[in-house]
Amino acid sequence: MxxxxxxxxxxxxxxVRPEVAAAVARALTLPGNPSSIHAEGRAARAALEAARAAVARRIGAGTGRVVFTSGGTEAANAVLSGALARTGQAAPTRLLVGATEHPCVAAGHRFPADAVAVIPVDASGVIDLPALKGLLDRHAETDLLISVHAANNETGVIQPLQAIVALARAHGRALVHSDAVQAVGKIPLDMSALGLDALTLSGHKFGGPKGTGALVLAEGVTLNAAFLRGGGQEARLRGGTENVPGLVGLGVAADLADxxxxxxxxxxxxxxxxxxxxxxxxxxxxxxxxxxxxxxxxxxxxxxxxxxxxxxxxxxxxxxxxxxxxxxxxxxxxxxxxxxxxxxxxxxxxxxxxxxxxxxxxxxxxxxxxxxxxxxxxxxxxxxxx
CATH class of the missing domain: 3.90.1150.10 (Aspartate Aminotransferase, domain 1)
Incomplete structure (x- = not known):
């Protein structure tokens, strides 16, 4: 025994939740490519878009703002590639990153070393807001990207995202990304209410399949360049045929997360x-x-x-x-x-x-x-x- x-x-x-595994197994039998226009392709597309809507509902975002990826690391690398920007505006040239970020953020960005500043945390692991304000004041004329996770993967410490966004808005030229991999499905999280410009998540942290995730962009925020060039899938930001069975599972997990x-x-x-x-x-x-x-x-x-x-x-x-x-x-x-x-x-x-x-x-x-x-x-x- x-x-x-x-x-x-x-x-x-x-x-993986049993309901997710069952949904993935059913989706594996869908024969069509979601980019094809025949009935089989449309069925695969419908399944994919249902999953997209489920993810959007879970985090309070617009359905059309969800870009599917292979997980949180790819999503974070994409948003920190230096291409994130408000529509019609220049992309940030400096990155302010929390001292306790996951390696996919701390080591996954494309900013030059001399264009990155670390935001310190206190003894409890919470972002030092006065220190962040000091960094923002020091770069008052610079386009910035702030990246602070919603919750830490090791300690579970939850960051004051609303206060961080408020400081960014007062600066006027700062975007805010949050790695929400550990928070989604564990605590209530509303991207729109928080005012985040970008959020990244991973399915396998809340009962979904491994190898699934998403980058979610606020209205008026985009990536100036595709992070995977190819056939133009995922709003022309991530080329390659989507992992329909895995992403269907991600959608079911998002609906079930409580x-x-x-x-x-x-x-x-x-x-x-x-x-x-x-x-x-x-x-x-x-x-x-x-x-x-x-x-x-x-x-x-x-x-x-x-x-x-x-x-x-x-x-x-x-x-x-x-x-x-x-x-x-x-x-x-x-x-x-x-x-x-x-x-x-x-x-x-x-x-x-x-x-x-x-x-x-x-x-x-x-x-x-x-x-x-x-x-x-x-x-x-x-x-x-x-």
């Missing part, structure tokens, strides 16, 4: 945190002083090595991570925690619990028990009690 496992790594990838799940996941997350703090009084929860995604808990216990802990937890049937899943499986010091001023020794032990649509109290209980055993073993080796 296979031992029960608790999968608590949804920020890396969330399991931010109301937040309350239940928040209770499970806080229960794990309480158990950790009770068994390990020195436990630190990163970002605890800021608004966070209800599904995410990033913590460290002094003297507990992350790599050792992950192996022990895996053997106990609990799947966690040490932070971002985009580092080829390596456990290394987190740039996010470094930007927050966390001491290297403590950051080296950082672990992340991230829950999702199929997480249960049994999963949380298994995680609590495994972590308590891990801490007890550590303290026995040190010859001290919890």
């Amino acid at each position: 296979t031992a029960r496992r608790a999968y608590l790594d949804h920020n890396a990838t969330s399991p 931010p109301a799940l937040s309350d239940r996941l928040g209770i499970l997350r806080d229960g794990i945190a309480d158990a950790l703090c009770a068994s390990a009084p020195g436990c630190v929860v990163f970002g605890a002083g800021a608004p966070r995604l209800p599904n995410t808990l990033c913590f460290a216990v002094p003297d507990l090595d992350a790599a050792t802990a992950l192996m022990a937890l895996d053997l106990a049937g609990v799947a966690l991570s040490s932070g971002s899943a985009c580092a080829s499986g390596k456990v290394a010091r987190s740039p996010v925690l470094a930007a927050m001023g966390v001491a290297p020794a403590l950051a080296a032990g950082a672990l992340r619990v991230s829950l999702g649509w199929n997480s249960t109290e049994s999963d949380a209980a298994q995680c609590r028990a495994a972590c308590e055993r891990l801490v007890a073993t550590l303290y026995r080796r040190q010859g001290r009690a919890a």
